[in-house]
Amino acid sequence: MKTYTNTGSKDTRSGFGAGLTELGKTNENVVALCADLIGSLKMDDFKANHPERFFQVGIAEANMISLAAGMTIGGKIPFTGTFANFSTGRVYDQIRQSVAYSDKNVKICASHAGLTLGEDGATHQILEDIGLMKMLPGMTVINPCDYNQTKAATIAIAEHEGPVYLRFGRPKVANFTPEDQKFEIGKALHLVDGTDVTIVATGHLVWEALEAAKALNEKGISAEVINIHTIKPLDDEAIIKSVTKTGCIVTAEEHNFLGGLGESVARVLATNKPTPQEFVATNDTFGESGTPAQLMEKYGLNSHAIVKAAEAVIKRK
Amino acid sequence: MPNTQELKDLTTQVRRDILRMVHKVNSGHPGGSLGCAEFFVALYQDIMDRKEDFEMDGIGEDLFFLSNGHISPVYYSVLARSGFFPVDELNTFRLINSRLQGHPTTHDHLPGVRIASGSLGQGMSVALGAAQTKKLNNDSHLVYSLHGDGELQEGQNWEAIMYAAGNNVDNIISTIDLNGQQIDGSTDDVLPMGNIKAKFEAFGWTVVEINEGNNIEAILKGMAEAKSKTGQGKPVCVLLKTVMGNGVDFMMHTHAWHGKAPNDDQLAEGLRQNPETLGDY
Numbered sequence: 001m002k003t004y005t006n007t008g009s010k011d012t013r014s015g016f017g018a019g020l021t022e023l024g025k026t027n028e029n030v031v032a033l034c035a036d037l038i039g040s041l042k043m044d045d046f047k048a049n050h051p052e053r054f055f056q057v058g059i060a061e062a063n064m065i066s067l068a069a070g071m072t073i074g075g076k077i078p079f080t081g082t083f084a085n086f087s088t089g090r091v092y093d094q095i096r097q098s099v100a101y102s103d104k105n106v107k108i109c110a111s112h113a114g115l116t117l118g119e120d121g122a123t124h125q126i127l128e129d130i131g132l133m134k135m136l137p138g139m140t141v142i143n144p145c146d147y148n149q150t151k152a153a154t155i156a157i158a159e160h161e162g163p164v165y166l167r168f169g170r171p172k173v174a175n176f177t178p179e180d181q182k183f184e185i186g187k188a189l190h191l192v193d194g195t196d197v198t199i200v201a202t203g204h205l206v207w208e209a210l211e212a213a214k215a216l217n218e219k220g221i222s223a224e225v226i227n228i229h230t231i232k233p234l235d236d237e238a239i240i241k242s243v244t245k246t247g248c249i250v251t252a253e254e255h256n257f258l259g260g261l262g263e264s265v266a267r268v269l270a271t272n273k274p275t276p277q278e279f280v281a282t283n284d285t286f287g288e289s290g291t292p293a294q295l296m297e298k299y300g301l302n303s304h305a306i307v308k309a310a311e312a313v314i315k316r317k
Numbered sequence: 318m319p320n321t322q323e324l325k326d327l328t329t330q331v332r333r334d335i336l337r338m339v340h341k342v343n344s345g346h347p348g349g350s351l352g353c354a355e356f357f358v359a360l361y362q363d364i365m366d367r368k369e370d371f372e373m374d375g376i377g378e379d380l381f382f383l384s385n386g387h388i389s390p391v392y393y394s395v396l397a398r399s400g401f402f403p404v405d406e407l408n409t410f411r412l413i414n415s416r417l418q419g420h421p422t423t424h425d426h427l428p429g430v431r432i433a434s435g436s437l438g439q440g441m442s443v444a445l446g447a448a449q450t451k452k453l454n455n456d457s458h459l460v461y462s463l464h465g466d467g468e469l470q471e472g473q474n475w476e477a478i479m480y481a482a483g484n485n486v487d488n489i490i491s492t493i494d495l496n497g498q499q500i501d502g503s504t505d506d507v508l509p510m511g512n513i514k515a516k517f518e519a520f521g522w523t524v525v526e527i528n529e530g531n532n533i534e535a536i537l538k539g540m541a542e543a544k545s546k547t548g549q550g551k552p553v554c555v556l557l558k559t560v561m562g563n564g565v566d567f568m569m570h571t572h573a574w575h576g577k578a579p580n581d582d583q584l585a586e587g588l589r590q591n592p593e594t595l596g597d598y
Contacts, residue, residue: 072450094442
């Protein structure tokens with residue numbers, strides 16, 4: 001089976017920062033706003049290089065989102081930066097009315113998504129943000145898997161006309177996708193060929209899915225791995241094509257099973273090709289304090305959990 | 318530019334439009350709309366520097382944002398009568414498949430509307446964003462916004478008010494419609510807001526008061542003064558004292574007509590008090 005090499009673990013938020021730095025040089029319409037988390041969002045470079053295009057709004061996320069909506073009038077492309085929790089739940093109505101319903105070209109860039117924020121606990125973690133954002137008409141929802149892909153996605157969304165939710169995280173995770181990749185919104189990436197089970201994963205869970213595929217391979221199970229970096233619009237065709245071959249599917253995400261990638265996949269399959277599915281996701285719960293690895297283990301979001309889910313779903317074929 | 322009598326005539330016609338629009342669909346918000354009729358007419362016919370081609374790119378002209386979107390009847394009437402879209406389209410207000418939604422939206426590309434509003438408290442932030450973009454684009458035109466006084470109870474306004482002064486956004490004129498009323502009663506009864514002028518000044522804004530907010534001459538004078546105070550490092554707030562329901566005697570000085578349409582007899586009486594000037598749609 002095809003294997004991937006970690007070229008050195010890095011945080012996806014730094015991929016965002018690097019992408020934003022690049023955009024600063026190449027697209028003069030890109031402006032950035034931050035709600036008192038410049039260091040956490042890795043926006044320091046952009047701020048230093050383009051102070052006139054950087055807006056520190058203070059701890060006022062509602063104002064930040066609506067400011068960004070207004071900035072699009074006259075041609076700017078605003079990138080807002082704060083934690084995923086404060087990028088979505090806290091400002092849902094601002095995003096709904098001023099950004100999504102008004103179809104404004106705002107890029108909502110959300111770090112520290114999911115459990116892997118770690119020790120700060122559930123007030124700062126969010127496991128509901130994909131659901132909140134994918135329900136908004138016209139919103140594109142992207143959750144890249146590593147540093148290189150997050151950088152590429154950041155650059156790509158500037159070229160996309162319309163509101164985007166870009167979700168990434170805090171911890172250092174394996175960096176294994178190509179440095180020079182071209183990011184295509186809405187296009188699933190086929191990582192490993194397999195015949196017994198399809199694993200579709202998003203964000204930090206993609207590397208875990210690759211680890212799971214290796215473990216399954218050692219047990220004589222052939223797993224197909226697909227990286228779904230864009231949850232909306234979802235690449236229906238890639239999913240249907242894969243399960244047509246494998247006959248069962250595991251979805252894996254750092255998110256509640258309610259409202260996440262798994263539910264989107266289930267809808268596609270229910271309407272096109274009913275297929276046994278297992279969900280690797282949190283089970284309608286808040287998170288808690290702990291190290292990222294401890295949390296991913298406790299809440300069943302790592303390669304072991306994916307292996308178990310794959311074995312279970314194969315039995316249901 | 319139209320003379321004062323022409324502006325007054327247009328205002329009378331706008332009042333008729335408002336009454337007829339809300340009467341037809343038995344819904345909508347006539348009270349605040351009537352109270353701001355003179356302001357909208359003055360803004361669109363005199364105060365703002367607008368491009369004549371109705372382009373919506375937001376560049377090279379003054380911009381206006383309505384934050385208290387429920388007064389859409391006056392907004393639509395003045396936009397239509399300023400040439401943004403056919404006056405006949407006022408007939409479709411709040412009807413299915415209309416571009417004239419209950420609250421303004423960009424969704425159906427109605428010319429003149431640049432952002433959806435209705436959920437309160439967001440418009441000042443949006444206007445400030447547009448003002449910041451004007452500065453980045455070296456566009457010396459101004460951004461205007463309008464807000465209800467009750468709307469100031471939404472906390473996001475105060476985030477925006479703090480931001481504007483802290484960042485010297487001095488190309489914005491935000492007007493507060495001080496009619497003293499909101500849905501549940503007078504603003505003092507619902508949630509007393511104290512001295513709004515002192516609050517804006519304490520946050521670092523320049524405040525201009527227009528005590529006769531239903532008098533075209535007073536509005537033109539006050540807004541000229543507000544304009545003269547832009548570009549001086551501070552955002553500018555206009556406190557516009559209006560009478561809700563102005564121009565229809567039984568709708569005045571009460572919150573009762575905030576979101577209620579007149580019946581047939583009330584419409585007839587309202588129209589009798591505002592004789593046709595430019596022609597009904």
